[in-house]
Amino acid sequence: MAKFTLELPTDLIKDFEMINNNAESIFKSMVKAGAEAVQSNIKANVPAEFKTSDIMNCLTVTKPYNVKDGVACKVAFYGYFKNKQGVITPAPLVANVFEYGRSAQSKRGAQRKKPYLRKSFRQKQLEEIMLKEQRRRSKGLL
Numbered sequence: 001m002a003k004f005t006l007e008l009p010t011d012l013i014k015d016f017e018m019i020n021n022n023a024e025s026i027f028k029s030m031v032k033a034g035a036e037a038v039q040s041n042i043k044a045n046v047p048a049e050f051k052t053s054d055i056m057n058c059l060t061v062t063k064p065y066n067v068k069d070g071v072a073c074k075v076a077f078y079g080y081f082k083n084k085q086g087v088i089t090p091a092p093l094v095a096n097v098f099e100y101g102r103s104a105q106s107k108r109g110a111q112r113k114k115p116y117l118r119k120s121f122r123q124k125q126l127e128e129i130m131l132k133e134q135r136r137r138s139k140g141l142l
Contacts, residue, residue: 015141026137027071028064033133034126035061035073041120042075047098054081058091 077091101113
């Protein structure tokens, strides 16, 4: 009976072990890099009213966290801010009104939608950034 044994080079085994041991941190850094790119896109795409407002202090990127299917990170408006009239207002509410608009049935009248969030998620740009981060964190192995 013929017998065949294959031995992998120890360097290759060490590379696989390094990737296996650091996979979660690599994925989290990839997601964080993508989220930071989205945050900068949002800052560039916001309506002019936002740029002079305190609402931009409420735009936050969360820490990457594990979910059922992988790793996630949120980019969102959190908390409250003082508007130009000095009224404390929930930032997510105002961001939502600018993104989706408001009907004329409200007391303040209609607000046309000015979508800026959807424009900020550019899939090709995010894939490039995340792959670049993956190569950097895996030392070119992936």
